[in-house]
Amino acid sequence: MKIRRVLLDRAFFNGAVVAFLQEGKTPVCDARGHSWTRSEKGTKPTGLRWIKRQPAGWYPHVMKHEKQPLKISVCVGYRRHRNRKDGKQRHLKLLFAAWRVHGSPTEIRELYRLRFGIETSFRQMRQARIHTCTRNPRLRLFFLAVALILRNLWVWIHHTRLAEGSGDTLTLHLELLRFKRMLDWIVREIVALFHDGSTPCVIRPP
Numbered sequence: 001m002k003i004r005r006v007l008l009d010r011a012f013f014n015g016a017v018v019a020f021l022q023e024g025k026t027p028v029c030d031a032r033g034h035s036w037t038r039s040e041k042g043t044k045p046t047g048l049r050w051i052k053r054q055p056a057g058w059y060p061h062v063m064k065h066e067k068q069p070l071k072i073s074v075c076v077g078y079r080r081h082r083n084r085k086d087g088k089q090r091h092l093k094l095l096f097a098a099w100r101v102h103g104s105p106t107e108i109r110e111l112y113r114l115r116f117g118i119e120t121s122f123r124q125m126r127q128a129r130i131h132t133c134t135r136n137p138r139l140r141l142f143f144l145a146v147a148l149i150l151r152n153l154w155v156w157i158h159h160t161r162l163a164e165g166s167g168d169t170l171t172l173h174l175e176l177l178r179f180k181r182m183l184d185w186i187v188r189e190i191v192a193l194f195h196d197g198s199t200p201c202v203i204r205p206p
Helices: 015-023 047-052 105-128 137-162 179-194
Strands: 006-008 028-031 057-065 068-082 089-099
Touching: 006 105, 015 057, 015 068, 015 089, 028 105, 047 057, 047 068, 047 089, 068 105, 089 105, 105 137, 105 179, 137 179
Parallel strands: 006 028
Antiparallel strands: 028 089, 057 068, 068 089
């Protein structure tokens, strides 16, 4: 399996991790939006503090790991959003640290947004995972695999049966079949096929 790029959480973006990825020539991108502190009064900003004040674009930056310099690039971009309190449009400055990842600030911002899809996938996987107290690693791995297969099945149904258009014009309608509702339907079918009625069976409402 070839890794195209790694989208890191900011907590994992440090010298040791970056050195490991650079040694393996693995492209990496990380959001640095809230990782800096304010400069002391009377001192000139340096490093990320200086880059934060710059307009949108790419800027060189050097990290250190065990006294060894690690050269990376920092992309400055913006995100426009509507404030929930007053409804006014706001512009939030974003910083992305990257190595062997290229593109415009907008492309880098959209690239990193893919990471939130990964987190959503894991949250849905937990909804489908069988709860168990067993310490058998093979059984726990099997339950995890079943949960991921069910989640991928839900994605396949939306892309091939419930979506409109194709390619770049594909429009999903997730409201037609929520993941939790699909799981409830599967449970009901399993109970109808295999439960013999000898013990009470409680099914969650959809």
